[in-house]
Amino acid sequence: MEWDDLRFFLELARTRTLTEAARRLDVKHTTVARRIQRLELAVGAPVFTRTHAGHELTLRGRNLLVEAQAIEDLFLNMDQEETAPGPSVSGIVRVGCTEGYGVGVLPTDLAELRKQHPNLRVDLIVQPRPILLARNEADIVITIDRPDRGPYLITKLYDYTLRLYASPSYLAAHKPIRRLSDLKDHHFVSYIEESGPAKGLPVIWNLVQSSNPGIRSTSIFSQMAIVASGGGIAILPSYLVGQDEAFSPVLGSEVSFQRTYWVMMPTELKRIARVQAVWQFLKRTTREHSQRLMV
Numbered sequence: 001m002e003w004d005d006l007r008f009f010l011e012l013a014r015t016r017t018l019t020e021a022a023r024r025l026d027v028k029h030t031t032v033a034r035r036i037q038r039l040e041l042a043v044g045a046p047v048f049t050r051t052h053a054g055h056e057l058t059l060r061g062r063n064l065l066v067e068a069q070a071i072e073d074l075f076l077n078m079d080q081e082e083t084a085p086g087p088s089v090s091g092i093v094r095v096g097c098t099e100g101y102g103v104g105v106l107p108t109d110l111a112e113l114r115k116q117h118p119n120l121r122v123d124l125i126v127q128p129r130p131i132l133l134a135r136n137e138a139d140i141v142i143t144i145d146r147p148d149r150g151p152y153l154i155t156k157l158y159d160y161t162l163r164l165y166a167s168p169s170y171l172a173a174h175k176p177i178r179r180l181s182d183l184k185d186h187h188f189v190s191y192i193e194e195s196g197p198a199k200g201l202p203v204i205w206n207l208v209q210s211s212n213p214g215i216r217s218t219s220i221f222s223q224m225a226i227v228a229s230g231g232g233i234a235i236l237p238s239y240l241v242g243q244d245e246a247f248s249p250v251l252g253s254e255v256s257f258q259r260t261y262w263v264m265m266p267t268e269l270k271r272i273a274r275v276q277a278v279w280q281f282l283k284r285t286t287r288e289h290s291q292r293l294m295v
Helices: 003-015 018-025 029-043 059-083 099-104 106-116 168-173 180-185 220-228 267-271 273-284 286-293
Strands: 048-051 054-057 091-097 120-126 140-143 152-166 189-191 215-217 234-237 256-266
Touching (some): 003 018, 003 054, 018 029, 054 059, 059 267, 091 273, 099 120, 106 120, 106 273, 120 273, 152 168, 152 267, 152 273, 152 286, 189 220, 189 234, 215 220, 256 267, 256 273
Parallel strands (some): 091 120, 091 140
Antiparallel strands (some): 140 256, 152 234
16 A cells, blocks of 8 residues: 555545545546555455545545544654644644634634644635534534534533624614514524524524514525615624624523534544644633623
8 A cells, every 4th residue: 555545545535526636636537536446456445435425435444544644644744843843733634614603713713723833734614504524524523513422522612692683774664672572573584494504503483483574594694694784683693793783682682592612523533633733722712712702
């Protein structure tokens, strides 16, 4: 088994498509396919299966992934020792998270992470849906849904608050809202429940039924834009709204929700130096963000 073949294996495991792996490696997709076939002959078993979603790792492939990442770390750290002393790490770590976290929390953290590890590359995967570790979609995931079981390391980051918001123009143009039951005469903006980023998010239609047609979106920022333009009332994370005058709280603190951000990664990645560095860094941000996210 050659290291060069493992490089092709790692890129296909990360991208899940021959075309994207070939683009990253600057070769033809047929070259990637040929290298994977050669690797499977050396291993003696298939390392990928083809699905409608792309190339999925087999059990042998998942085991090989851990070995290949450890070898990659050794190569990268050898290069690093020649150029930069100290505990810094290098390589690629894929971090998956929701839109709100990826825009409202993580950017400043990544700037600090880069200062600590200038040779580290972070691929930030921001999706309006859950990002699945079981499908190798990321190395580390920040999620709202805490899994009940699985071969994962899981730790709590911080809680955050959600409240009802509308634009001042919307509130001025519609019936006043003094109690929860008054919401039935209003227009709502919310997630498409079956396509949301988590199962446990509050849905405004569950608070009170409304006969008015609403607007649903898979994107929290699309919802915020609709609310700011006077399109209705939505449940939004307070840390995203902040002091923006385009949003006015509805019913104050009478209606509020608390949810939690969790960080998790596969247990087999804990010995990969670059993944462990990002994991520990994210855990150290807890104190900094806890108070701000609970406003």
